[in-house]
Amino acid sequence: MSCASSVNLTYMKKHNILILLSLLVLGLSPVMAQVVTLDSVLARIDRANPMLKEYDQRAQAYEAYTGGAKSWMAPMVGAGTFMTPYPGQRLMEERDKGSVMISMEQQIPNPAKQRANQNYLASRAAVEGEARAVRFNALRAEARTLYYQWLVATEKMKVLRENEQTLELMLKLARVRYPYNQGSLGNIYKTEGRLLEVQNMLLMTQGDIDEKTFRIKSLMALPATTPLQIDTTTEVTFRFSPLLSDTAAIGAQRSDVRQIDKTIQVMQLNQQLQRMQAKPDFKIRFDHMQPIGDMPTQFTAMAMISIPIAPWSSRMYKAEVKGMHHDIEAMRRQREALLIETQGMLGGMVGPINNMQRQLTNYAEKIIPALRKNYESVLLAYEENREQLPAVLDGWEALSMAQLEYLSKRESYYIMIANYEKQVEE
Numbered sequence: 001m002s003c004a005s006s007v008n009l010t011y012m013k014k015h016n017i018l019i020l021l022s023l024l025v026l027g028l029s030p031v032m033a034q035v036v037t038l039d040s041v042l043a044r045i046d047r048a049n050p051m052l053k054e055y056d057q058r059a060q061a062y063e064a065y066t067g068g069a070k071s072w073m074a075p076m077v078g079a080g081t082f083m084t085p086y087p088g089q090r091l092m093e094e095r096d097k098g099s100v101m102i103s104m105e106q107q108i109p110n111p112a113k114q115r116a117n118q119n120y121l122a123s124r125a126a127v128e129g130e131a132r133a134v135r136f137n138a139l140r141a142e143a144r145t146l147y148y149q150w151l152v153a154t155e156k157m158k159v160l161r162e163n164e165q166t167l168e169l170m171l172k173l174a175r176v177r178y179p180y181n182q183g184s185l186g187n188i189y190k191t192e193g194r195l196l197e198v199q200n201m202l203l204m205t206q207g208d209i210d211e212k213t214f215r216i217k218s219l220m221a222l223p224a225t226t227p228l229q230i231d232t233t234t235e236v237t238f239r240f241s242p243l244l245s246d247t248a249a250i251g252a253q254r255s256d257v258r259q260i261d262k263t264i265q266v267m268q269l270n271q272q273l274q275r276m277q278a279k280p281d282f283k284i285r286f287d288h289m290q291p292i293g294d295m296p297t298q299f300t301a302m303a304m305i306s307i308p309i310a311p312w313s314s315r316m317y318k319a320e321v322k323g324m325h326h327d328i329e330a331m332r333r334q335r336e337a338l339l340i341e342t343q344g345m346l347g348g349m350v351g352p353i354n355n356m357q358r359q360l361t362n363y364a365e366k367i368i369p370a371l372r373k374n375y376e377s378v379l380l381a382y383e384e385n386r387e388q389l390p391a392v393l394d395g396w397e398a399l400s401m402a403q404l405e406y407l408s409k410r411e412s413y414y415i416m417i418a419n420y421e422k423q424v425e426e
Contacts, residue, residue: 033227038147038234041220045139048221052139055132062125069118076105082289097293108282116273123269127262133255141422143219148414150212150230152407153205159403160202166396167195173382174389187389194393238353238417241346241424247339253425254342260335264328271324277317281306342423349420356413363406371399 036044046052084098091097171191213228222228242249251257287300308314375395381387 033229035229035231037231038144041143041147041216042140044220044222045143046136049136049139049219050221052132052136055128055135059125059128059132062121062128066118066121066125069121070111070114072109073107076103078103078105082287084292094293095291095295097291097295099289099291099295099298102288102290103285104287105283105285108284110276110279110281112279113273113276113281116269116276120266120269120273123262123266127259127266130255130259130262134259137255137422137425139219141418143216144418144421145415146212146216146219147230147234148236148418149411150209150216151232151234151236152411152414153209153212154230154232155410156205156404156407157202157209159400159407160198160205163198163396163400164195164202167191167198170389170392170396171195187393190393191389194397236414236417238357238420239426240350241420241426247343250339250342250346251335254338254423255425257335257338257342260331260338264331264335267324267328267331271321271328274317274320274324278308278314280308346420346423349416349423353413353416353420356409356416360406360410360413363402363409368399368402368406371395371402375399 079100079102082099082101085091085096171188174188174191214224217224217226217228251261283304285300285302285304289298289300291297308317375392375398378387378391378395382389382392
C-alpha cells in the first residue's frame, strides 16, 4: 500500500469519528422546552381537546338531521291480481278471468309539520353549542388552576434552592468552627437535618410540578413526552366584574344559563311540533288493472286524508303539549334559581379575595422584609462570633416559614381568582 493511500485512509477514519461524536453530542443535548403562555394553553384546549370535539360532532349531527327534515316517505309500488278466480272455478264469461293490477301509493306529509320538525332539529344544534361552552368553561378553569399552581411551585423551587444554599453555607461554617470550640456537634446535626428537610421539600415540589405538567398536557391533547414550560413572568390580577348587580348580564354571560335558554326554546319548538300533530296528513293512490280476458282496461285513483282530531288519536299529542308546558316552567324556575345562586356566589367571593390580597401585601411589604432583616442581623452577629448557630437557624426558619406561607396563600389567592373567573366566564 502506498503512503498516499495510508494518509487518505487515516483521514477518512478521523472524519467518521468526528461525525459520530457530533451525532452523539446532538443526541445527548437536552431538548429545549416550549414556553407556553396561559392564553396559548387555553387556545390549544379550545382547538384540540377531544371532549370539546364531541360536542362539535353532535352539533354537526343535528345540522345533518335538519337537512332531511322535509323529506317525504318513499313511494310504494306493488303488483298482483285483481278479482282473479281460484283455480278450478267455472268461468261464466270472459271477464271473469280478472285482471293484473299495478298499484302506486305516495304519502304527502303536511308542510306545517315538516317546518316545525325542521325548526326543532335546528334548535338542538344550538343547545350542543352551549353545552360545549359549559364544558370549555370548566376545562378553562381547570387549566388556569393548574397553570397558577405550577407558577407558584416554580417560585417555591427558587425559595427552597436559596434555603438549600443558605443551609449548606451554615453547615460549612459550623464544621469549620467546631474544631476551634466555636460550635457544638448538636448544632451541626441540627443544620444537617434542616438541610435534608429542605431537600425533601424540593423533591415534593418537583413532583407537584411534574403532575401539573402532565395534566396540562392531557388537557391540551399533547403527547406526554412533549417538553413544556410555563411563562414565569405571568402576572395574575383580580378584576372585579360588573355582573354582580345585574342578573340579566349574568344570564347573557354564563353559558349554563344560555344553555337553559336554548333548552327552553327547544322544548317550545317541540311543543309546537306536537301541536302540529292536529293537522292532517295526505296520501294518494293509483291502481291500474290490465284485464286477462276480454275486458276494458281499468284504474282506480284515490286521495286520502287523516283525521288526527278524532278523540282516540288526539289524546296523545294533547298530553304531550300539556306535559311540555310543565317542563318548560320547571326549566324557567331552574334558570331563576341559578341566577340568584350565581349572584350570591359572586358577591360572597369578592370579600375573601380582597382580604387575601391584603394579607399578601402585608407579607410582601412588611412581614417578610422584617424577618429577613432579623435573619441578616443574626447571621452577621454569628459571623462576628457574637451569636450562636441555633439563633441563626431560628431566624432562618422564621423567614423560610413566612416565605412558604406567603407562597401558599398566593396559590390560594390564584385559585380563588380562577374560581371567580369560572363563575363570570372571563
